Amino acid sequence: MAQSATERVRKVSYLRKWLTRPELAAVAGAILVFVFFAVVAGNRGFLASKGVISYLEVAAQLGIIAVPVALLMIAGEFDLSVGSMVAAAGMIVAISVVEYGWPLWGAVLLAFGAASLVGLFNGYVVVRTGLPSFIVTLGMLFALRGLAIGFARLTTGRTQVGGLGEATGDGLLTTLFAGTIGGIPVSILWWLVLAVLATWILLRTSFGNWIFGSGGDATAARNVGVPVNRVKILLFMATALSASLLAVIQVLDAGSADVLRGELLELQAIAAAVIGGTLLTGGYGSAIGACFGALIFGMVQQGIFFTGVNTDWFQVFVGAMLLLAVLFNNFIRKRASEAR
Amino acid sequence: MKTTGLLLLLAVALLALASCAGEEKAGGGASSGLANREDIRIVVVTHGSASDPFWSVVKNGVDQAASDMGVEVEYRAPDTFDVVEIQRNLDAAIASEPDGIALSVVDPDALEGSIREATDSGIPLVVLNTGREVWRELGALTYVGQTEYEAGVAAGERMAESGVTNALCINQEQGNVALDQRCEGFEEGLGGSVEQVAVEGTDPTEAQNGIETALSQNSDANGMLTLGPQGAEPGLAALEASGRSGEITFGTFDLGSSILNAVRNGEMLFAIDQQQFLQGYLPVTILTDYVQYRVRPIGEVRTGPEFVTQGEAGEVIELSDQGLR
Amino acid sequence: MTDTTPLIEARSISKYFGSVVALEDVSMQVRAGEVICLLGDNGAGKSTLIKIFSGVHRPDNGSLLIDGEETGFDSPRDAIDRGIATVHQDLAMIPLMGISRNFFLGREPIKGRGPFKRFDVACADRITHEELDKIGIDIRDTSQPVATLSGGERQSVAIARAVYFGAKVLILDEPTSALGVKEAGIVLRYVARAKGQGLGVIFISHNVYHAYPVGDRFTILDRGRSSGTFDKGEISQEEIEKMMAGGEELDQLSVELEEDEESEEGPKR
Numbered sequence: 001m002a003q004s005a006t007e008r009v010r011k012v013s014y015l016r017k018w019l020t021r022p023e024l025a026a027v028a029g030a031i032l033v034f035v036f037f038a039v040v041a042g043n044r045g046f047l048a049s050k051g052v053i054s055y056l057e058v059a060a061q062l063g064i065i066a067v068p069v070a071l072l073m074i075a076g077e078f079d080l081s082v083g084s085m086v087a088a089a090g091m092i093v094a095i096s097v098v099e100y101g102w103p104l105w106g107a108v109l110l111a112f113g114a115a116s117l118v119g120l121f122n123g124y125v126v127v128r129t130g131l132p133s134f135i136v137t138l139g140m141l142f143a144l145r146g147l148a149i150g151f152a153r154l155t156t157g158r159t160q161v162g163g164l165g166e167a168t169g170d171g172l173l174t175t176l177f178a179g180t181i182g183g184i185p186v187s188i189l190w191w192l193v194l195a196v197l198a199t200w201i202l203l204r205t206s207f208g209n210w211i212f213g214s215g216g217d218a219t220a221a222r223n224v225g226v227p228v229n230r231v232k233i234l235l236f237m238a239t240a241l242s243a244s245l246l247a248v249i250q251v252l253d254a255g256s257a258d259v260l261r262g263e264l265l266e267l268q269a270i271a272a273a274v275i276g277g278t279l280l281t282g283g284y285g286s287a288i289g290a291c292f293g294a295l296i297f298g299m300v301q302q303g304i305f306f307t308g309v310n311t312d313w314f315q316v317f318v319g320a321m322l323l324l325a326v327l328f329n330n331f332i333r334k335r336a337s338e339a340r
Numbered sequence: 341m342k343t344t345g346l347l348l349l350l351a352v353a354l355l356a357l358a359s360c361a362g363e364e365k366a367g368g369g370a371s372s373g374l375a376n377r378e379d380i381r382i383v384v385v386t387h388g389s390a391s392d393p394f395w396s397v398v399k400n401g402v403d404q405a406a407s408d409m410g411v412e413v414e415y416r417a418p419d420t421f422d423v424v425e426i427q428r429n430l431d432a433a434i435a436s437e438p439d440g441i442a443l444s445v446v447d448p449d450a451l452e453g454s455i456r457e458a459t460d461s462g463i464p465l466v467v468l469n470t471g472r473e474v475w476r477e478l479g480a481l482t483y484v485g486q487t488e489y490e491a492g493v494a495a496g497e498r499m500a501e502s503g504v505t506n507a508l509c510i511n512q513e514q515g516n517v518a519l520d521q522r523c524e525g526f527e528e529g530l531g532g533s534v535e536q537v538a539v540e541g542t543d544p545t546e547a548q549n550g551i552e553t554a555l556s557q558n559s560d561a562n563g564m565l566t567l568g569p570q571g572a573e574p575g576l577a578a579l580e581a582s583g584r585s586g587e588i589t590f591g592t593f594d595l596g597s598s599i600l601n602a603v604r605n606g607e608m609l610f611a612i613d614q615q616q617f618l619q620g621y622l623p624v625t626i627l628t629d630y631v632q633y634r635v636r637p638i639g640e641v642r643t644g645p646e647f648v649t650q651g652e653a654g655e656v657i658e659l660s661d662q663g664l665r
Numbered sequence: 666m667t668d669t670t671p672l673i674e675a676r677s678i679s680k681y682f683g684s685v686v687a688l689e690d691v692s693m694q695v696r697a698g699e700v701i702c703l704l705g706d707n708g709a710g711k712s713t714l715i716k717i718f719s720g721v722h723r724p725d726n727g728s729l730l731i732d733g734e735e736t737g738f739d740s741p742r743d744a745i746d747r748g749i750a751t752v753h754q755d756l757a758m759i760p761l762m763g764i765s766r767n768f769f770l771g772r773e774p775i776k777g778r779g780p781f782k783r784f785d786v787a788c789a790d791r792i793t794h795e796e797l798d799k800i801g802i803d804i805r806d807t808s809q810p811v812a813t814l815s816g817g818e819r820q821s822v823a824i825a826r827a828v829y830f831g832a833k834v835l836i837l838d839e840p841t842s843a844l845g846v847k848e849a850g851i852v853l854r855y856v857a858r859a860k861g862q863g864l865g866v867i868f869i870s871h872n873v874y875h876a877y878p879v880g881d882r883f884t885i886l887d888r889g890r891s892s893g894t895f896d897k898g899e900i901s902q903e904e905i906e907k908m909m910a911g912g913e914e915l916d917q918l919s920v921e922l923e924e925d926e927e928s929e930e931g932p933k934r
Contacts, residue, residue, distance in 0.1 A: 050435035058428060157514045160423075165449035204783045206773035213770045216759035223753070224771035225742050254423045255449035261422060283761040305432040308414055315419075324350045 022277025022285060025329035026292035029275060032328055033299050033321065041306035051306060053185065059298025060191035062268055063291050064246050067191075067198045068238040069266075070273035070290035074202070075235050076215035076282030077126060077133035081118070081140035082269060085243035086250070086262030088148040089115055093248060094161040094257035095152065097168065104168045108177075111244045118144070119240030123233030141266065148259045162256035178252035187249050191291070194242070198287035207231070215282030271322065272297055275329055296325050373632035375439070380411040382627050383433040384620070386469065387426055387446040389417045394594065394616060398469070400663050401620025402442075409628045414438075423450045430454045440464045440627030445471025445478065452478070464630050466623040469616070470518065472640065481636045484622045486614035486644030488518045492525020494645050495565055495591060495612060496534075502609060504563030504589050505532040508554055512541030512571035519567045522593060526565055535561070541570035551578035555588075563589045569596040572611075576602055595648065595656070595665055604653035613656070614644030617664055670733045671696050672834050672865040673718060673749065678727035680713050687713040690727070691891045693884050695834055695865040700856065701894075702876040703869045704909050705886035711869050714886070715836055718867070719751040720744030750832030752823045754839040760812040764804065765793035767811050768826050796825045800855050817848025821855045828859055835859055836867045841875045853879050873909065877902045885909055 037046045045051045065082050072079055089111040096107035122140060126133045152159055168174055179186050202208040213221035214228045222228050243262070251257050274280060275296060276289025300321040309317055384402050388395030399415050406413035416433060418425035426446065431454055433441055441458055445451055445467050458465060459479040467475040467483045475483040499507060507530060509523040527534040535558055539550035551574055555561070564579070566572040572592040579585045585607060592599055593612045602608040622641060630636050648656050659665040671694035680688040688710045695701050705711050716722045717729065720738030728735045731747060738744045744751075758767050769789045776785040786808075793807040800821050802814075811819060820840050827835055837856065841849040856879050860866055870876040876883070883900065885892040885908050892908050 045432075045436035048435055048437070051432070054428065054431045054435050057431070160421075162447060162449065200783075204786070206775065206784045209766055209770060209773050209784055212762050212766065213759060216761045220753075220759055221770060223741065223751070225745060226771045250424050253450070254427060254447065256423055256447060258422060258424075260420055261424065263420065279761075283759065302428065302432050305414075305416065305429070306436050308412070320350060327350070 023289040023292060024277075025332040026276040026286075026289045026296070028332050029325040029329045030292045030295050030299070033296050033303070033325060036321075037299060037303035037306065041303060041308075044306045044308065046303055046306040049183075051302070053183075053188075055298040055302035056188050056295075057185050057298070058301050059295045060185070060188040061246060061249070062265070062272060062297050063191040063294035064187070064194055064249075065239070065242050065265060066269040066272040066276075066290040066294045067194050067287050068235065068242045069269040070276060070278045070285055070287055071198055071202060071211060072232075072235040072239055073270070073273050073278045073280070074215045074282060074285040075211045075232055076218065077232055077235070078137060078270065079122065079236060079239040080134065080137040080266045081122065081144055082239055082243040083262035083265035084141045084144035084148065085115060085118060085240050086247045086265060087257075087259050088118075088144045089244035089247035090251045090257035090261055091148045091152050091161065091259065093251050094164055095155055098161055098163045099155050104171065104173050108173065108248055111248060112241060115240040115244035116237050119237030120233060122240065123229075123236035126236070127229040127232055137266075145259070152257075152259055159259045160256055161258075164251060164257075165255035168252070174252050177249045187253075190245065190249070191294075195287055195291045202287055211235070212283060215284070217283070268297060271326075275322075275326055277329075296322070300325075374634070375631050377410045377628065377632070380439045380628055380631055382406075382411060382413045382440045382442065382624055383436065383438045384413060384415045384623070385426065385430050385433050385441060385443040386415075386417045387421055387444050388469075389419045390415065391419065393596075397663055397665065398616045398620035401617040401622075402624055403620075404617075405621040405624035409625060411624065411628050413624055421446075423447045427451060427454060430458075434458045434461065434463065437461075438463065439631045440466070442466045442468055442623035442627060443471075444469040445474055448474045448478070455479075464627060466626050468619045468623050475640070481630060482626060482638075483640040484626070484643060485619050485640075487640070487642060488521035489525040490642075491593070491612060491614070491645035492522040492527075493529035494525075494647075495522075495593070495610075496526040496529020496531070498529075498610060498647065499526075499563045499565070499589055499591060500530050500532065502563075502589050504530065506558070506561045507532065507534050507563030507565060507589075508551075508558060508561050509534050509536045510551055510554070510564065510566045510571045510575060511536060511538050512547060512566070512568060514538055522567050523565075530563075539571065539574070541568070544570075544574050547571065547574035548578045548581070551575050552582050555579070555582045555584060562587055564591075566590075566592040568592070568594045569599060572596065572599050572602075572608075576607065579607075593645075595660060597657070597660060600648070600653050600657045600660060603648060603650055604657065606650060610647045610649050612645040613648050613665060615646055615665075616643070618643040669696075671730070672732065674730040674733075675714065675717065675724075676728050676730060678714070678717060678724040678729070680710075680717065680722060680725050686889045688717075688724075689889045691886065691889075692727075693891070693894065695867055697833070697865050698860055698863050699881045700860050700866040700868055700879055701882045701884060702880035703867055703884050703886065704871065704873060704876060704905060706871060706909055708888070709886040710889045711871075711886055712838070715751065715838060715867070715869060718744070718834075718836055719749055748831060748833035749836065750827035750830070750834070751836040751838065752820070752827055752840065754842060758811040758814075758819045758823055761810055763808040764797070764811055764814070764822065765789040765807040768793045768796070768807075768822065768829075772830060792829075796829050797822065800825050800858070801851075815848055816844050817851040820844070820848075820852045824852070824855055824859060828862065828864065832864060834865045834867065836869070838869050839871070840868070841870065842872060849875055871909070873902055873906050877905065 069079060069082065092111045092114055093107045096102040096110060097104055122137055125136050149159060152161060177186060181189065202211060210226045210231045213226050214231050218228050250261060272293030273285065273290045275293035276286055278285025278289065300318055304317050386395065390396050390399045402413055402415055416429040427450055430443065430451060434454060434457055441463055443465065455478050465480040467480045469485045472483050472485060472487055509526055511519050511523060513519055523536050537550065537554040539547040541547060555578060564575060566575045575590065579588060579590060590608045591610045592608065595611050595613050599611050603611050626636060656665050674694045676692050677690050678688055679690055691714060703711050713722065717724050720741045720743055723737060729737060774785040774788045775782050777783050790807045797804055802818055802821065840852050853875065856866060856868065868876055868880060880897060882894055882896050883905055884894045885905065
């Protein structure tokens with residue numbers, strides 16, 4: 001063959017390939033945060049097994065939401081209603097069981113069913129109207145939260161509904177969602193399973209390819225026959241379902257539901273996804289990266305306890321650590337792509 | 341490079357903050373018993389953030405005790421009430437292996453698991469403010485706080501002494517069991533008839549309207565009890581608007597600046613102080629004494645009800661401004 | 666020698682958008698192994714005609730024939746399924762995605778069955794590598810993002826994709842308009858190769874310098890109407906250009922401009 005017209009393209013080395021993976025910076029950030037707390041608070045419980053479990057649990061609860069949110073963002077859309085969905089789904093479970101005497105499995109199914117409908121609605125409105133998903137789901141954020149508050153007050157007169165402990169006892173469902181296996185809280189296992197599933201879907205199925213395509217350029221994807229609308233609607237349903245999963249876990253763990261659960265969760269999930277390498281503009285990202293983003297959140301939120309920092313400075317600390325992680329993340333990514 | 345510099349700066353700042361944050365203890369300690377005071381670390385886990393005026397007094401009590409006893413104390417509370425966060429705080433506290441934990445048990449079902457872990461690990465517990473019914477079965481050393489029902493009874497008796505026979509009990513937060521108990525105790529202590537009125541504490545205008553309506557519907561009421569500032573302040577406004585300030589003997593639970601002023605001016609007969617400063621101060625001292633000397637109070641330690649009447653109001657106002665009452 | 670039945674034919678097609686006449690009585694044929702250039706100035710109606718060919722619009726009057734049969738398309742997907750592939754100027758490839766992922770987007774090779782069906786990435790990479798080789802692009806790692814390719818390479822990959830997936834008619838919408846000289850050359854060379862493989866190619870352009878070398882026949886549109894279809898032998902590059910720009914009108918305009926100049930110079934003396 002004559003001189004290739006593409007002489008500027010050169011062979012990409014294996015190492016370089018790893019340096020340019022979207023997750024790299026998130027992993028580096030997580031290591032950085034871990035080292036920080038290990039140094040400052042290692043002997044105060046951060047490295048003890050109870051300490052590890054405490055931050056893994058927080059990471060898991062965020063991660064369960066962050067993974068599908070990352071997938072949706074890769075497809076080019078946002079879901080700001082996940083936090084409110086957690087509150088609403090939790091209320092559905094608690095009110096059905098405590099006020100109306102439903103069996104727990106029925107209440108859980110009802111919550112999942114309601115979440116599917118919410119996700120379906122979100123997706124349908126977004127694809128049909130072409131409105132930015134940011135706005136549509138922002139509206140749902142308020143609507144769902146309001147529905148949770150209104151309905152809770154209407155049926156029980158309170159905004160926190162407790163008493164699930166007596167109503168449900170220690171059955172199979174409670175263990176499935178809120179128990180521990182081998183000393184590890186089940187929520188962590190749910191998180192890991194979800195992460196593996198999402199990664200497999202994203203990287204090893206045609207649906208995953210469609211997710212990248214829909215986010216990269218929806219029109220181009222449609223032109224080659226990708227069912228972009230269907231992909232987005234399914235992903236909106238996935239985020240809503242993950243919210244109801246978290247709600248069930250929290251309700252069964254705490255024995256109560258609260259209309260204020262999940263506040264700010266949607267922003268945290270987006271932050272975790274972005275730290276993990278997902279672009280705000282879509283078309284690029286990683287579920288594993290979002291997991292490491294959630295891990296960073298968990299380590300920061302719980303790690304602070306072990307440093308003994310005065311509570312009043314908490315929020316400052318969380319914000320500063322996150323900024324640090326993101327800056328570091330950015331730094332690594334720039335270095336990696338320049339090196340190409 | 342600019343980014344590297346920024347990163348380094350942030351990292352250094354955080355390290356500095358973290359290292360100097362641990363220094364909450366002052367000097368001083370008696371003979372040491374089983375442990376030295378400088379080595380003692382206590383974690384306080386409550387459901388009230390320090391930004392809430394009520395809990396800010398509790399925290400001041402905690403800080404004062406830490407300083408007086410020369411021990412290290414950390415205070416943990418969520419910004420908004422959420423059992424899940426309280427649970428996480430408690431788990432983290434237990435994982436950090438403190439010498440003692442003081443906590444408010446706002447949801448026994450949810451926190452039971454974590455509390456058992458603490459007691460299994462041999463960490464002594466003191467329950468404060470909420471959890472009076474469960475402290476014994478949870479294995480805590482003692483309970484420090486007000487007992488709502490008895491406080492209600494005392495309030496009823498006080499009002500009865502001033503000649504009240506027919507009163508309104510204004511509940512500004514439906515579903516709060518503690519408030520329910522206050523009204524129930526009040527009815528028992530008064531011995532007369534009590535009409536419970538529900539209003540929306542978070543909306544002052546609505547609350548005021550609700551109380552005014554109740555006043556006009558109960559023309560033979562000669563007493564009124566509110567259960568907190570969110571009921572007391574609209575209550576004062578409602579009384580004035582209805583023009584019945586002279587006939588109604590007005591008392592309330594909890595303190596606040598307008599409440600204390602009303603007491604001083606004679607618009608209110610009394611305000612009930614649960615002395616939450618002690619709810620912060622005493623658990624720290626109790627835990628320290630237990631860790632060092634294995635001594636502890638037997639039974640619960642009651643911090644309320646303490647009645648603030650016109651005589652004491654002036655002093656209490658001063659202390660309240662300092663965040664101590 | 667070409668088959669006499671056109672792969673696709675537009676017969677007296679008209680299309681209106683409200684009161685705007687996008688196309689009026691336009692006829693055009695595409696045969697296998699032939700490149701027909703669709704030329705015309707901006708707004709001449711080229712896009713509209715192409716959208717009819719690719720199933721986006723339906724003609725208001727006239728008929729569309731595929732392989733000699735009068736028919737219509739239900740949707741763009743329908744057109745794709747029947748072998749009409751369109752490669753757009755700026756919507757060819759998705760820059761953030763890998764080359765092989767782009768190549769097989771929407772038509773991913775599947776391995777396994779049931780719930781274990783997965784996207785056969787290795788197969789996709791291999792085939793992409795082979796196809797790119799065939800058009801002279803040598804890339805070791807086909808999972809690198811399309812953004813690493815030049816504009817001409819991207820167009821070529823898009824065309825290779827259409828050819829691989831069995832296009833019979835290839836519609837290229839302004840493929841060289843955003844490219845430099847060398848890049849344009851890459852694309853034109855590949856177009857010639859595709860023609861040699863028996864495809865029918867519709868090459869849309871407003872740049873006659875790119876279109877002339879590779880075209881066999883030329884259809885010129887002017888404000889919705891066809892100015893005619895000409896074989897390469899019948900017409901020269903300059904004549905095509907003139908017709909595209911509106912021929913007689915330009916002559917008229919030059920005359921007017923000259924007159925204006927003279928009248929201005931007069932009084933100023």
